[in-house]
Structure formats: structure tokens, C-alpha cells
Amino acid sequence: xxxxxxxxxxxxxxxxxxxxxxxxxxxxxxxxxxxxxxxxxxxxxxxxxxxxxxxxxxxxxxxxxxxxxxxxxxxxxxxxxxxxxxxxxxxxxxxxxxxxxxxxxxxxxxxxxxxxxxxxxxxxxxxxxxxxxxxxxxxxxxxxxxxxxxxxxxxxxxxxxxxxxxxxxxxxxxxxxxxxxxxxxxxxxxxxxxxxxxxxxxxxxxxxxxxxxxxxxxxxxxxxxxxxxxxxxxxxxxxxxxxxxxxxxxxxxxxxxxxxxxxxxxxxxxxxxxxxxxxxxxxxxxxxxxxxxxxxxxxxxxxxxxxxxxxxxxxxxxxxxxxxxxxxxxxxxxxxxxxxxxxxxxxxxxxxxxxxxxxxxxxxxxxxxxxxxxxxxxxx
Numbered sequence: 001x002x003x004x005x006x007x008x009x010x011x012x013x014x015x016x017x018x019x020x021x022x023x024x025x026x027x028x029x030x031x032x033x034x035x036x037x038x039x040x041x042x043x044x045x046x047x048x049x050x051x052x053x054x055x056x057x058x059x060x061x062x063x064x065x066x067x068x069x070x071x072x073x074x075x076x077x078x079x080x081x082x083x084x085x086x087x088x089x090x091x092x093x094x095x096x097x098x099x100x101x102x103x104x105x106x107x108x109x110x111x112x113x114x115x116x117x118x119x120x121x122x123x124x125x126x127x128x129x130x131x132x133x134x135x136x137x138x139x140x141x142x143x144x145x146x147x148x149x150x151x152x153x154x155x156x157x158x159x160x161x162x163x164x165x166x167x168x169x170x171x172x173x174x175x176x177x178x179x180x181x182x183x184x185x186x187x188x189x190x191x192x193x194x195x196x197x198x199x200x201x202x203x204x205x206x207x208x209x210x211x212x213x214x215x216x217x218x219x220x221x222x223x224x225x226x227x228x229x230x231x232x233x234x235x236x237x238x239x240x241x242x243x244x245x246x247x248x249x250x251x252x253x254x255x256x257x258x259x260x261x262x263x264x265x266x267x268x269x270x271x272x273x274x275x276x277x278x279x280x281x282x283x284x285x286x287x288x289x290x291x292x293x294x295x296x297x298x299x300x301x302x303x304x305x306x307x308x309x310x311x312x313x314x315x316x317x318x319x320x321x322x323x324x325x326x327x328x329x330x331x332x333x334x335x336x337x338x339x340x341x342x343x344x345x346x347x348x349x350x351x352x353x354x355x356x357x358x359x360x361x362x363x364x365x366x367x368x369x370x371x372x373x374x375x376x377x378x379x380x
Contacts, residue, residue, distance in 0.1 A: 007286040008254040010372040011341070012045050014379045016231055016247035017053040023244045024225045025058065027212060032219050033203065037226035038073075039065035039085055043362060044369020045230055045250060048076040049376055054229065055080065056379065063224055067092045070101045081161075083128060087138065093117050102126040102161055106138050108151055111158065118157030126161030127152055129202070131189055133165040133182040142185060149193035162203040162222070163190050170210035170218075171234045179211065183218045210234040213242045232350055232361045248349055251341025252293070252368050256305070256333050258284040259325065268322055269314030273299065281326040283310075285337050288319045292371035293339060294364070297356040305331050307344030340368060 024034060036059040042050035051062055051073055060080035064070050067089075070082045081102055088096050088103040090110030096103055097117045105111065105127045118125045129149055132139030140148055145163075152160045165186045169175035183206055190204045205222035207215065212223045213235060227234050231248035260282050268274045268282070283305060289295045293316060301312040301321075306328045312321050325331045340348055350361035357364070 006373050007257070008252065008291055008372050010044075010369055010374045011251045011253060011377060012049065012369075012374055013247070013249045013251075013377045014049065014053045015377065016249040017045070017050055017229065018057040018379065019247050020229045020231055020244075020249070021054050021057040021059060023246060024212065024223075024228055027244060028219055028223055033061055033222040034059060035061040035063045035081075035083060035205070035222055035224045036229060037063040037085075037224055039063060039069065039226075040366050041069075041370060043227065043230050044366040046369070046374050046376070047072055048078075049374075050229075051078055052076070053379065061222070063226075067095055067101070071095065071099050074099045074101075081126070083162075088114075090114075097121055097123055097125060102128060104128045104130050104138070104164070105148070105152065106130045106132075106140050108148060111151060111155060115155035115157045124157055124159045126159045128162035128164050128205075129160060129193070131163065131165040131186055133185045133206075134178075135166050135168040137166065139165060142189065145189045146192055153195050153199070159199070160193070160195055160202045162205055163193060164204070165206045167206060167208055167211045167218070170208060170214060171236065171239070173236065173238055176215070179215060179218070182206075183215075186220075208234070213244065214239065227362055230365060232365075248341070250350070250365055250369060252287070252291075252339040252372065253341065254285055254287045254337045254339065256283045256331060256335045256337055257286050257320075259332055260284070267314075269317060271315055274314040279326075280313075280324055281329070281331075282313070283323045283325045283331055283337070285321050285323060286319060287321055287337070287339055288317045290318045290371070292364070292368035293321070294357045294359075294367075296358065297353065300356040301353070302348065304338040304341075304343035304346050304348060305335065307346060309346055309348075340364075 036054040038051045041047045063083045063085050065086050084103040093113040130139040203221035205220050207218045207223040209225045209228040211218045231246045233243045262280050264278050266276045287293050295316045298315045302309045310323045354361045
């Protein structure tokens with residue numbers, strides 16, 4: 001049901017999130033931990049609600065982007081390890097200790113302050129040292145890995161909980177050899193950065209959703225699924241055989257505001273990029289780029305009305321778009337319109353919407369989820 005505060009609502013199926021976590025669990029061997037990646041407000045699905053669903057399925061480790069997201073999870077009562085994937089600002093060291101967060105580390109900045117604050121409170125902060133194995137993003141160079149690991153293990157109050165990297169090519173056909181080389185680089189780093197006697201070995205982890213699905217040899221001690229938890233595969237069609245049975249959890253639903261008849265030769269929306277070739281029955285819908293529905297899909301997008309796909313005509317506006325319902329005489333104002341999700345037997349997924357726009361599902365899920373009110377279907 002669409003909420004009263006808006007014509008539009010994003011619906012999140014919490015049961016689908018739990019099903020997806022269980023599907024991921026079935027793909028990895030017993031004893032391998034799973035970090036449920038819930039950064040970026042759980043890819044637009046809602047941080048607290050999504051993490052709670054994963055926790056209910058057995059998750060005890062969560063990857064967030066920022067300190068603020070980590071604090072939100074703790075304040076929501078979530079236990080387990082919470083890893084700050086973007087690291088921490090030295091000025092945030094007190095909050096990292098207070099909220100029992102585990103930062104990713106790729107520089108020595110702030111480590112002494114973190115150590116002092118942890119030791120003063122009688123705590124140990126687990127940190128995950130990140131290697132840049134070929135992504136060119138966050139991470140230390142292989143030559144600096146041993147030095148930084150020694151700094152961490154030599155400071156009181158700190159524990160080298162993990163050594164990690166990230167695959168930039170795991171979803172690229174034909175790149176397995178390069179991926180193996182990058183994984184071996186992390187393994188070599190783990191072999192030389194051993195902790196003192198009697199201290200647990202840090203977890204090695206590098207596998208995102210794509211590597212989790214394609215490369216069992218790279219599962220390490222922990223895997224870090226992201227997009228797969230929300231119901232989508234990161235793999236291109238030619239690698240789809242490696243996928244899982246996943247359930248998309250997000251839908252974007254609205255309703256028809258107005259239905260009108262327009263004559264032939266009538267220009268639709270800004271720029272009149274579409275002109276009716278014949279008399280056309282038009283449904284006006286209150287969804288546009290201010291709602292996260294991208295203007296760039298103009299001329300290609302479809303929407304579900306009356307259980308059928310119909311084309312969106314002309315340029316998508318800030319808060320509106322128009323669809324051709326000439327073949328659906330029963331459609332009227334107030335009827336449900338589905339821009340993302342299922343209606344009857346028809347389904348429009350984030351991959352298809354992303355293809356119309358020339359982007360990836362991740363971007364559109366984050367955008368649509370952030371720009372609409374969210375409603376949650378119960379787990380039962």
C-alpha cells in the first residue's frame with residue numbers, strides 16, 4: 001500500500017533479504033564468516049532494517065561505510081563486529097572505541113590515538129589492514145604492508161583482526177588469472193605479517209559478491225557479499241551460470257494521477273521529443289528524477305500498469321512522467337503503477353532499469369531507496 005505522505009513508496013521485502021543471506025551462506029564452506037555489507041544505507045534498502053534482517057538470518061559481521069553508519073547500528077542494538085570500510089578520521093578515534101567499531105586501516109594516521117584511547121578504557125580495537133592489490137583505491141602498497149602491520153601489532157589496545165584487499169576484475173570474463181595473482185599477493189602478505197605468539201592470526205578476506213560466486217579458492221576466512229544480498233547478481237550474462245537464486249528486495253510503486261486522451265500530433269513533455277502518431281490515451285504518473293528515477297531512461301523506459309508493460313513517452317520530468325495506456329482502457333486515476341518490481345506476471349528489475357540508463361543496479365538501488373519513503377514487508 002502506498003503511504004499517505006507521498007504518492008510513491010519504495011517497498012523492501014525483509015523476507016527476501018533473509019533468503020538472499022541464506023543463499024550466500026549455502027555457497028561458502030562451514031567456518032567461513034560472512035560480512036554482510038550494508039554500507040550506503042544498505043544499498044538504499046535502509047541500514048537498520050536490512051542489518052536486522054541479516055542478523056536474524058545469522059549474520060554477526062557487518063560492513064558499513066562511515067562512522068555514522070556504525071553508530072546507527074550500535075544504537076539500533078545490533079551486536080557483532082561492525083567494520084568501517086572507509087576507515088576512520090583520527091578525530092573519530094574516541095567514537096570508534098566507544099561504539100566498539102573495527103576500522104579498516106590503510107595508513108598509520110590515528111593509530112596511536114586509537115591505541116591510547118582503547119588502552120585507557122581497557123579495550124581492544126580490532127583493525128583490518130587493507131592492501132591495494134591492483135584496485136588503485138584504498139589500501140597500502142605491498143612494500144608497506146609489513147611495516148604497517150608491525151605498527152598495529154606493537155600498539156597496546158589494538159589487534160590485527162584482518163588483512164584484506166578488493167577484487168577489481170572478479171566480474172570480468174577472462175580475468176581469472178589476474179584475480180588469482182591478486183589473491184596470492186594478499187596471501188603472501190598474510191604469511192609475512194604474522195602476529196606475536198599466542199595471538200590469533202588475522203582473517204584474510206577479499207571476496208566481494210562476484211568473487212564469492214566465481215572463485216571458491218578466494219573465499220579465504222571471510223567473504224563480503226554486497227549486491228547479492230539485495231537480490232541481484234554482479235555478473236554479466238555470460239557468467240550467469242555461476243549465480244544464485246536471489247530475490248530482489250526493492251520495488252518502487254506509485255499510482256496514476258490522471259488519464260487523458262490526446263489527439264495525433266500532440267507533443268509530450270519537455271522538448272516534444274515524442275509526438276503522438278495517432279490518438280493516444282495517456283496516464284500521468286508522479287515519478288521523476290527527483291524520486292531517483294533517472295531522466296536518462298527517457299525514450300526507453302517502461303512501467304507496469306494493469307499487469308502489463310507500457311512505454312513511458314517523452315522526457316521524464318522532475319516529478320512526473322507519462323505512459324501510453326491506449327491498449328489498457330480499464331486503467332484509471334488511482335491505479336497502481338510499478339516502476340521497479342513485480343505486478344502480476346510482469347517484472348522490471350534494477351538490472352533492466354540500469355541497462356536503459358547505461359549504469360549498474362547498485363547506483364539505481366542506492367538512488368531510488370534514498371529518495372523515497374520506505375515501507376517494509378514483515379518477515380512472517
